[in-house]
Amino acid sequence: MSSVVHVVDDDPDVLKALARLLATDGFQVALSASTQEFLERYDPATTGCIVLDLSMPGMDGLELQAMLAERGAVHPVVFLTGRGDIASSVRAMKAGAIDFLTKPVDVDALLAAVNRGVRMNDEMRNRSHDREDARALFSxxxxxxxxxxxxxxxxRLNKQIAGDLGIAEKTIKVHRSRIMHKLHIRSLVDLVRFMERLEGSAPRADAAAARPEVRRAARG
Incomplete structure (x- = not known):
């Protein structure tokens, strides 16, 4: 499924121009002349990003960005503005916007920002799916x-864990084997990677594998 780029701007000429530009670059485009119109058609399940005008009647771009964040939306936002100021740009970027561009917008800069936003959205969704799979196994x-x-x-070694928990070392061995089997992993390094998937963090397994205590435990 092609990514959808939502363009929200109260200027019909801007909407028309951006629709042509983004369609030429291979994106599906959804146009909204107001934040209210956008909210009525917005589907958070679609992949893509949002190109959002800063100043609009009613709810402005920054307010919409804040509302989407409260709802847990993961679509990256690229801001466009005809009269931006430093305070607004700082507020937008701190809230997670990936770029803050001024009108008339540079075509290459806009396309670069949109493509970056779409890639970010794909990566976030992949991590989310990976985390859900890990949660299902962990359960x-x-x-x-x-x-x-x-x-x-x-x-920690089996005998150390047994001492900590006050149970037999052979019981720890049995539990360790069952954990590995249920989580579909073979080594401690795999377990470290699995827990990073579960927590949704960036992989650090190579660093973990380099730790002396991990290497000792991985040997049994």
Missing amino acids: TLTPRERELVPHLVTG
Whole structure:
């Protein structure tokens, strides 16, 4: 499915010009002459980004950006303005906008920002799906197995974990084996990667694998 670029601007000439430009670059374009019109047609399930005018009658671009953030929307926003000021641009960027462009907009700058926004949106959605898959697997663990995971991730040995929890070392071995099986992983490094997926953080498995305690635990 092609990405949808939402263009929200109260100037019909701007809407028409941006629609032609973005369509030529291969995007589906949804045009809205007001924030209200945008909200009526907006589908957060679609991929893409939002090109948003800063100053409009009624709810302005910054207010719409804040509303979308409150709703958990993940569409990156590219702001356009004919009379921007430093305070507005700073506020927009702090709230997560990926660019703040002035009219008449430079075509190359706009296309670069939109393409960057679409890539960001794809990456965020992929991480979200990956996190959901990890949560589904993690939910298959028993309460005791979940309790063990933080101990395993730190690279502690079975006998150390057994001492911490006051249970037999052979019981730890059984739980460790079951955890690995249920999470579809083979090593401690895989477990570190899995927990990063679960938490939605950027992979740091290479760094984790370099830690001495992880290497020792990975050997058994």
